[in-house]
Amino acid sequence: MKPALALVPGEPAGIGPELCVRLAQQPRSDCELLAFGDADTLQAAARALDLPLRLLEASDTANLPGDLRLRPVPNAVSNLFGSTNPGNARAVIDALNAASDACLRGELDGLVTGPVHKAAINAGGIAYTGTTELLAERAGCDVVMMLANDVVRVALATTHLPLRAVADAIDRNTLLRVLRITEQALRNDFGIARPVIAVLGLNPHAGESGHLGREEIEVIEPVLETLREEGLRLVGPLPADTAFLPQKLTGFDAVLAMYHDQGLPVLKYSGFERAVNLTLGLPYPRVAVDHGTALDLAGKGVADPSSLFAAVETCARIAAQRKLAG
Structure with a gap:
């Protein structure tokens, strides 16, 4: 039916x-x-x-x-x-x-x-x-916002927050929840047996080994290690300015951006007319x-x-x- x-x-x-x-x-x-x-x-x-x-x-x-x-x-x-x-x-x-x-x-x-x-x-x-x-x-x-078109799927760790509030909102529990929901949705809703998720860093150059910020070292990387031990296939944290290169996107089933305007301008530029907004995690x-x-x-x-x-x-x-x- x-x-x-x-x-x-x-x-x-x-x-x-x-x-x-x-x-x-x-x-x-x-x-x-x-x-x-x-x-x-x-x-x-x-x-x-x-x-x-x-x-x-x-x-x-x-x-x-x-x-x-x-x-x-x-x-x-x-x-x-x-x-x-x-x-x-x-x-x-x-x-x-x-x-x-x-x-x-x-x-x-x-x-x-x-x-x-x-x-x-x-x-x-x-x-x-x-x-x-x-x-x-x-x-x-709990839900996750994802925007998608025929080119890329972008999930968001935070949604409609002032930029100065983003760093405080990105914590271990938030990232664990968002990545688990996103990975499950890719499997259950999109039929991808073993999805690969690219995870962006928060800071320029993904923190440049701590010289441009320590959120990658202190929060993001430990979360990725925990989830990799659960079997999730995660790449990152990646610098946002190069993660969306076409040759790189071919290896990812979705990208997790840390904040709204980090990932969505690329998605909208690549195909705004066919872009849609999904709420992952609902029944x-x-x-x-x-x-x-x-x-x-x-x-x-x-x-x-x-x-x-x-x-x-x-x-x-x-x-x-x-x-x-x-």
Whole structure:
């Protein structure tokens, strides 16, 4: 049976709804989709694109271009593309929670999420740091953020921290947890029997034998030795400025970066349009687009749907891999 995936458009004033309308035009042989969101917003996006959209009940079957099964999560106030309204923050969070709960109950096999607007959600009175953190808390588990495209997979030891806070956040327990979760996901979700993970150093030149910082010697290297004794195949710590050379990447299944902007600029340069954001460690696969709400493009019909298409393909592939593994 094909995996059944939840689809959450995200911020209603952004490009997420129209990307979902474009997605609904594509025949799918790899999965079935069930959207969680506001029906009026999706219909407005379809009109803006001049594309057909037929919203179906969750129990129906999508057969034609433009068919999209929907579990309605209505907005509280009317929506205008390009202009966020904090009054709809609760609907955005409710859609994410409902989709997550359906996955946790086993009703759906994975979750694909569109872009959300953090400022709008917080302005709506909801404390929100990110969907990754929200889903991890709801599932009660530790997770790792990974971004991936057709060229490279980059996992992050730390995510959205000020640069001056990064060094203090990289400790033994954090690195042990992140590397174990990443290695397990590479095996279970990507079907790589013995993955090789390149681990970047924190400092320039990976610390230059302690002359440019001692985090590599005192924290990173001891963690790598511990995990190698457990059987993990880890290379590093490597200088970040040379680890992404194409000839080196061919020997790695993933790269662990110590902080957000250490690894992600390379990934986005190598193929931003097809890049996706994965949450490793959840009981179900979650894949998101790797771009923002693009309010300036919303409703104009010019937004590139490639990242959402890639997110669905990736989530379907991982969900199928998990079902096959039992």
